[in-house]
């Protein structure tokens with residue numbers, strides 16, 4: 001069997017998983033742990049040493065090979081093109097883009113550097129699985145170095161519609177680079193549609209079934225919604241309950257209902273709108289004051305990107321306003337914790353909460369939504385209030401689905417969730433658990449890798465197929 005090589009910007013070694021590394025790292029680690037393999041990416045360090053050596057480390061059945069970034073590489077590639085252009089654009093916030101040609105060039109040179117280092121590890125029958133928007137050009141770079149093995153790409157974020165994608169000057173190049181992969185995977189059908197439509201409209205590609213055909217390239221394009229470790233979640237919750245943080249939170253509630261939000265401090269997560277919706281609930285439902293506590297965990301993320309820093313200040317102000325207006329000597333309506341917690345602790349905290357409050361303005365998947373459901377006590381499950389704009393909503397339609405921009409309706413739905421009868425809570429929970437069992441993190445991995453192992457459709461056969469299909473219909 002061929003060895004799996006995973007490549008992502010963020011690499012999570014098991015000992016480092018205590019913070020807020022995001023869903024990609026959590027998901028990929030779980031998937032890689034099953035069969036083992038090599039995980040290559042950035043080690044999270046910035047170093048201007050001329051010789052940037054690859055650090056190699058083995059933990060369990062996974063080999064880690066990581067490199068550091070020089071300060072200017074970090075600025076242009078990670079902080080610049082990846083997180084100040086692609087991230088806001090892919091989350092449909094073009095007004096937050098800070099485009100500079102130098103960042104686009106820096107992004108490409110880091111991809112080239114990754115390809116050159118990775119080349120030393122690649123064997124002929126390896127399968128390479130590249131993750132996320134940081135590394136779109138990697139397959140082309142590897143092909144130019146002569147790599148022939150199968151290379152797949154999975155995008156963890158949304159993919160925008162064509163009219164938005166065009167806001168980045170090099171959008172055609174980005175599309176062409178994706179065509180160097182054998183398989184491109186998206187979280188939802190709407191993301192895959194955005195890609196196919198962009199290929200058709202800008203590069204005159206044709207799309208037959210799931211295959212995109214552009215010039216001499218063919219690429220299979222499909223949807224693989226990322227899952228979680230559904231079966232092992234109860235054990236992780238049990239471990240989390242041993243933590244001091246969990247016990248202090250449980251003790252502090254004094255019988256009040258808990259609403260929980262857990263997000264990186266990112267403008268895409270809708271935290272500001274969520275706070276406003278919560279304030280509306282406080283204004284409208286005097287009977288609920290003192291009966292509930294909203295805990296928002298939001299560790300700083302990409303804090304040196306201007307849009308994130310601005311967002312953090314707005315969140316500070318909004319939280320301060322709510323607390324100043326409604327808090328009393330013996331009750332805080334909102335607890336805002338600008339720091340991260342170990343994942344087991346977070347999972348146990350979900351079980352304490354009557355409501356999981358997950359309202360991103362746009363999100364690739366949102367694993368917090370799935371984890372919240374899987375962490376519930378089957379006898380007395382809490383209610384997931386979930387944004388329709390999260391990828392997770394395509395699967396978790398038994399959640400209380402909300403439009404995060406409609407803060408009045410969100411306030412009403414939040415009250416409904418807090419007061420929902422046990423039968424309805426159980427019914428919704430069981431429906432969602434079925435989905436989480438059917439498509440867990442291992443199914444996600446297997447589905448993607450099975451498709452990646454299939455041979456590419458040669459472009460001449462694809463043309464014949466297209467003609468044949470047309471003449472039949």
Ligand SMILES: O=P(O)(O)OC[C@H]1O[C@H](O[C@H]2O[C@H](CO)[C@@H](O)[C@H](O)[C@H]2O)[C@H](O)[C@@H](O)[C@@H]1O
Pocket residue numbers: 010021022023024025027132133156157226301302363364365366367
């Ligand atoms: O690496 P960072 O810059 O610190 O950011 C953390 C990760 O955030 C994003 O996560 C995405 O992946 C999740 C799992 O598929 C998905 O549920 C979520 O909707 C996405 O936002 C980002 O895409 C990752 O590359 C980052 O590592």
Ligand SMILES: O=c1ccn([C@@H]2O[C@H](COP(=O)(O)OP(=O)(O)O)[C@@H](O)[C@H]2O)c(=O)[nH]1
Pocket residue numbers: 017018019020021022023024026262263264297299339340341342343346365366367368369371
């Ligand atoms: O303090 C924290 C905050 C978040 N997480 C985890 O980070 C991941 C966040 O993934 P999600 O897909 O929701 O969003 P992302 O941050 O990747 O955009 C989830 O597994 C959370 O449980 C964590 O372990 N500690």
